Amino acid sequence: xxxxxxxxxxFRRAMxxxxxxxxxxxxxxAHGVHLPLGTDTYQPEYIAMEVAKRMDNVLVxxxxxxxxxxxxxxxxxxxxxxFDTLRSFIKDILLSLIANGAKRIVIISGHAGTSHICxxxxxxxxIVADKDVQIMFFSDYFIAEEHxxxxxxxxxxxxxxxxxxxxxxxxxxxxxxxxxxxxYKEHGFLVLRDGSRCFPDGMAGNTTDSSAEFGNEINRFIxxxxxxxxxxxxx
Numbered sequence: 001x002x003x004x005x006x007x008x009x010x011f012r013r014a015m016x017x018x019x020x021x022x023x024x025x026x027x028x029x030a031h032g033v034h035l036p037l038g039t040d041t042y043q044p045e046y047i048a049m050e051v052a053k054r055m056d057n058v059l060v061x062x063x064x065x066x067x068x069x070x071x072x073x074x075x076x077x078x079x080x081x082x083f084d085t086l087r088s089f090i091k092d093i094l095l096s097l098i099a100n101g102a103k104r105i106v107i108i109s110g111h112a113g114t115s116h117i118c119x120x121x122x123x124x125x126x127i128v129a130d131k132d133v134q135i136m137f138f139s140d141y142f143i144a145e146e147h148x149x150x151x152x153x154x155x156x157x158x159x160x161x162x163x164x165x166x167x168x169x170x171x172x173x174x175x176x177x178x179x180x181x182x183x184y185k186e187h188g189f190l191v192l193r194d195g196s197r198c199f200p201d202g203m204a205g206n207t208t209d210s211s212a213e214f215g216n217e218i219n220r221f222i223x224x225x226x227x228x229x230x231x232x233x234x235x
Contacts, residue, residue, distance in 0.1 A: 001052060004062045011059075015101040019057045020230055022048040023093065025120065027067035027111035030075035032159040032203035034176040035167055037077040039159070040110035041065045046170045047140050048108055050223045055230065061097065064089070067109070068116040071158070071195035075202065083119045090123030098133050104234050105135045108226070112139040134234050143222045150218065153205070157184055160205020162218065169215030179207045 003011060003021075026041025036042070045063045052058040069080040081089070090107070097105060109120060117139065124135045144150055144162060156162055160182070167175050182201030192198070 001058075002049070002060050002062075006059075011100070014057075014059060016057065017101075017103055019059060019102070020055070020104045020106060020234070021059050021061055021097055021102045022051065022106045022108060023061045023097075024048045024063040025067065025090075025107055025109040025111070026063050026065045027069070027116075028065055028077070028079040029067070029069055029111065030072045030077045030202060031163070032180055032182065032201070034178045034180060034207065035159050035164060035203075036171070036174040038065065038174075039163060039167055040067065042110070042171050042174075043163075043166055044108040044110040044140050047219065047222055047226065050219075051226050051230070054223070055227060058230075061093070064093070067111040067113070068119050069111075069113060070115055071113065071198050074194050074196045075199075083115055086116065086119040087123040090120050091127060094123070094127045094133075094135070095131075098127075098131055103133055104230075105133065106226070106230065107135065107137040109137070109139040110141070112141040136229065136233060140222050140226075143225050144218050146225070147218055147221045149214070155184065155205060157204035158199060159203030159207075161207050161210050161214075162205070164205075164207040164210035165212065165215035166219055167215065168210060168212040169219055172212060179210060181206045181208065 024044040028037050031039045048060045052060050066081050068083055068086045069078050072078045073080050124137050128135055182203040184204040185198055
C-alpha cells in the first residue's frame with residue numbers, strides 16, 4: 001500500500017510495531033539513447049510495490065527521484081544532488097518515518113553509483129547509531145547481480161543488457177527500439193574532472209539480446225529475494 005494514497009487515519013492504523021516501510025530511492029539520469037531518464041526510479045518503485053502486494057504489513061513511501069551522480073553528471077538530463085544533500089535528505093526522511101512509528105525500514109536504491117551508495121549508507125548509519133530502529137539498505141542492482149544469468153554477463157553495466165531487459169518488463173512503452181552497444185572506458189587511478197569520459201557511448205554493455213522475458217525473470221528474482229530478506233533479517 002502506498003503511503004501517499006492513504007489518509008492520516010488509515011496511515012495511523014496501518015503503522016504497527018511490525019510494519020515494514022519501504023522507501024524506493026530513484027534517480028533522474030542519462031541512460032543512453034534507448035532508456036528513459038527515470039530508469040533508476042521506475043525499477044525500485046516497481047519492486048517495492050510488488051513486494052508490498054505479496055506481504056502483509058508493508059507500506060511503500062513516496063519515491064525519491066533524485067540521487068548523487070558522478071559519471072553521468074554532465075550528460076543531458078541528469079539531475080544530481082551533492083553527497084551531503086543526499087545524506088541529509090535520507091536522515092530527514094528516516095527521522096520523520098521513525099517519528100511516525102516506523103521501526104523497520106527498507107531503502108531500495110535503483111541507482112548504484114559509488115558516491116550515491118556511500119551517502120545513503122552514511123545517513124543510515126547515523127540514524128541507527130542514535131535511534132531504536134532497524135534499517136536495511138541496498139540497490140536492487142546488487143541483488144540482480146546475484147542471479148546466475150547476470151553473473152555470466154560480461155562488461156554489462158549502466159543502461160546495459162540487464163537494465164534494458166528489466167525496463168522492457170516494467171515499462172516497455174518507455175524503451176526505444178534501438179539496441180546499442182557501449183563500452184566502459186577505464187582511466188586507472190586518474191581523478192577525472194568529467195566522469196562522463198568513462199561512458200563515451202552513454203552506456204555500457206550489449207543490449208542486442210535484451211528481452212522482457214529476461215527482465216521479468218530478474219525482476220521476479222529480486223522481489224523473491226527481498227521478501228526473504230524482510231522475513232529473515234529483521235529481528
